[in-house]
Amino acid sequence: MNNMIVFPLILPIMTAILLVFFRHNIILQRIVSIITMAVVTIISAVIVWAVPVHGILRLDFSGWQPPYGILFVADSFAALLVFTASLVTTIILLYATCTIGEKRERNFFYTFVLLMIAGVNGSFLTGDIFNLFVCFEVMLLASYVLITLGGERVQLRESIKYVLINVVASWLFLVALAYLYSTLGTLNMAHIALRVTEAGQGPLLTTVSLVFLAVFALKAGLLLFQWLPGSYSAPPPAVAALFAALLTKVGIYALFRTYTLMFTHDALPYRLIGIMAMLTIIAGCLGALSGRDVRTIAVYNVLIGVGFILLGLAIGTEVAFQGAIYYVLHDIIAKAFLFLCIGTMIYLTGETVIDQMSGLIRNYPVFGWLFFIVMCALAGIPPLSGFIGKVLIAQAAVAEGDFLLIAVGLASSIIVLYSLLRIFLSAFFGETIIPLGEEMPLPKTVIWPIIMLALLTIALGVGAQAIANYVVHAAEVLANPTQYIDAVLPEALKKGM
Amino acid sequence: METLMLVLIGILVSVATYLVLSRQMLKVILGTAILSHAAHLLILTLGGLKKGDVPLIEESPGPYTDALPQALILTAIVISFAVTAFVLVLAYRTYATNGTDDFTALRGKLDE
Numbered sequence: 001m002n003n004m005i006v007f008p009l010i011l012p013i014m015t016a017i018l019l020v021f022f023r024h025n026i027i028l029q030r031i032v033s034i035i036t037m038a039v040v041t042i043i044s045a046v047i048v049w050a051v052p053v054h055g056i057l058r059l060d061f062s063g064w065q066p067p068y069g070i071l072f073v074a075d076s077f078a079a080l081l082v083f084t085a086s087l088v089t090t091i092i093l094l095y096a097t098c099t100i101g102e103k104r105e106r107n108f109f110y111t112f113v114l115l116m117i118a119g120v121n122g123s124f125l126t127g128d129i130f131n132l133f134v135c136f137e138v139m140l141l142a143s144y145v146l147i148t149l150g151g152e153r154v155q156l157r158e159s160i161k162y163v164l165i166n167v168v169a170s171w172l173f174l175v176a177l178a179y180l181y182s183t184l185g186t187l188n189m190a191h192i193a194l195r196v197t198e199a200g201q202g203p204l205l206t207t208v209s210l211v212f213l214a215v216f217a218l219k220a221g222l223l224l225f226q227w228l229p230g231s232y233s234a235p236p237p238a239v240a241a242l243f244a245a246l247l248t249k250v251g252i253y254a255l256f257r258t259y260t261l262m263f264t265h266d267a268l269p270y271r272l273i274g275i276m277a278m279l280t281i282i283a284g285c286l287g288a289l290s291g292r293d294v295r296t297i298a299v300y301n302v303l304i305g306v307g308f309i310l311l312g313l314a315i316g317t318e319v320a321f322q323g324a325i326y327y328v329l330h331d332i333i334a335k336a337f338l339f340l341c342i343g344t345m346i347y348l349t350g351e352t353v354i355d356q357m358s359g360l361i362r363n364y365p366v367f368g369w370l371f372f373i374v375m376c377a378l379a380g381i382p383p384l385s386g387f388i389g390k391v392l393i394a395q396a397a398v399a400e401g402d403f404l405l406i407a408v409g410l411a412s413s414i415i416v417l418y419s420l421l422r423i424f425l426s427a428f429f430g431e432t433i434i435p436l437g438e439e440m441p442l443p444k445t446v447i448w449p450i451i452m453l454a455l456l457t458i459a460l461g462v463g464a465q466a467i468a469n470y471v472v473h474a475a476e477v478l479a480n481p482t483q484y485i486d487a488v489l490p491e492a493l494k495k496g497m
Numbered sequence: 498m499e500t501l502m503l504v505l506i507g508i509l510v511s512v513a514t515y516l517v518l519s520r521q522m523l524k525v526i527l528g529t530a531i532l533s534h535a536a537h538l539l540i541l542t543l544g545g546l547k548k549g550d551v552p553l554i555e556e557s558p559g560p561y562t563d564a565l566p567q568a569l570i571l572t573a574i575v576i577s578f579a580v581t582a583f584v585l586v587l588a589y590r591t592y593a594t595n596g597t598d599d600f601t602a603l604r605g606k607l608d609e
């Protein structure tokens with residue numbers, strides 16, 4: 001049972017290496033990569049099911065008992081994220097097969113997508129903070145290649161900035177690790193948590209935790225997001241959807257792990273995260289309102305999502321964690337959905353500015369109503385998936401008296417609705433400028449992945465009760481870190497404290 | 498020895514910061530390379546410089562030197578080597594396609 005949790009990392013890596021040898025057989029590459037991701041999705045579904053039944057799963061590599069070796073730990077939070085990320089990647093790969101273009105496919109597109117998802121899944125599952133750094137780098141190196149693949153002018157110009165800012169962020173990560181290791185003498189996350197409790201979280205440890213906050217805020221796009229709008233609108237739609245759905249979520253996951261497991265004894269970081277989240281939401285709203293390019297509007301919506309999820313961390317109660325978990329799962333699906341819709345609009349019209357598009361709903365009725373669904377989902381209209389997360393976070397905020405946080409959070413829903421409604425009214429309604437019958441045909445392979453994401457967002461909204469068990473379990477572990485520590489560390493070590 | 502190392506790290510970081518803040522792409526990349534060297538030295542120094550024997554249990558009674566920082570640095574060096582190689586190629590391609598290596602000229606507007 002425990003060996004299972006290495007598959008979400010190892011299967012994509014092995015397939016990725018295998019595909020390098022079949023560079024010119026594109027059909028094979030498509031089929032194998034999609035099947036691999038489907039298998040990973042099924043395995044991660046089993047992991048999600050197994051965690052509440054068998055307790056938190058742990059895998060010690062080469063039999064080194066914690067805290068000495070590197071280990072993988074799957075609690076419900078990590079398992080749910082791995083499952084959703086793998087599922088969404090499978091669907092985006094389906095979309096990519098017909099939109100990404102043969103030139104990119106021949107240049108190892110699928111290999112790098114698989115390597116990136118391996119890094120993402122590894123980051124979610126690892127229980128060792130240096131291993132988290134390594135998984136981050138695997139993910140980032142693959143993303144550097146994906147963002148530059150194709151070598152267009154704008155792409156290269158934006159990606160060099162993306163790469164350099166991430167190199168500097170990784171440097172900060174190393175510095176934080178150096179200080180952490182010299183203070184606590186361990187890299188196992190559960191052991192770090194134990195030693196922080198043991199020694200008390202003094203000013204030095206809080207400072208170290210703030211360096212981590214800076215690192216992960218850069219990766220998640222929390223306040224330090226200035227690199228994000230440019231670099232997420234440069235690559236082709238399938239890649240942009242992958243980035244928007246997954247990369248910021250890894251940063252968010254790392255923030256949750258750091259501040260619910262390791263550095264829980266000082267209120268300062270939570271207050272800082274709350275302020276940073278509010279500023280991120282406000283900046284995202286301003287960007288989404290001012291943009292005329294559909295990609296700009298979509299990218300700033302990513303920032304609003306990031307801010308909203310981290311409101312849950314800033315509030316810091318169990319209900320807030322439940323809301324944040326629902327919302328992060330929703331956000332992975334809905335952001336992939338939004339970016340695929342935006343990408344399809346650009347593909348169909350050849351335009352990126354909303355004023356240049358009009359009346360698409362008469363040319364493509366199904367696609368038009370799909371955009372309507374994603375708009376409602378992102379705004380949080382029931383019964384779609386965004387609603388339940390927003391309600392839970394709002395409940396927790398009211399119970400804790402954090403009225404300012406939640407006022408900003410809920411006000412942003414209206415801005416999200418307005419910014420997407422602007423696209424909807426301008427691009428889909430209005431006079432049809434493309435004569436009926438002369439529009440660009442919409443291939444079935446393009447529309448089906450989008451329909452699948454629409455069904456997912458409806459399923460997550462309507463079937464919220466079905467996954468409630470797992471979400472409650474995940475939030476319980478986040479709120480009581482001792483459960484995580486008990487599952488990871490052997491008894492003898494804890495008696496010694 | 499530790500103090501000396503920390504002074505050296507400080508010098509490396511200040512040189513790297515100066516380079517990273519420049520406008521020329523190649524200088525920025527060299528800056529990030531130096532920055533990563535500073536981080537590696539920092540891990541080595543903070544992990545404790547060599548105090549004891551090689552950690553082979555049967556060869557020596559101890560005390561042993563902590564081998565972990567060196568393992569960490571080895572990993573970090575490999576990563577920074579790969580990233581630097583990639584960024585150099587990327588910088589060359591960006592220069593060849595956009596015709597400039599000056600970051601102010603590479604700014605670009607999102608709505609264009």
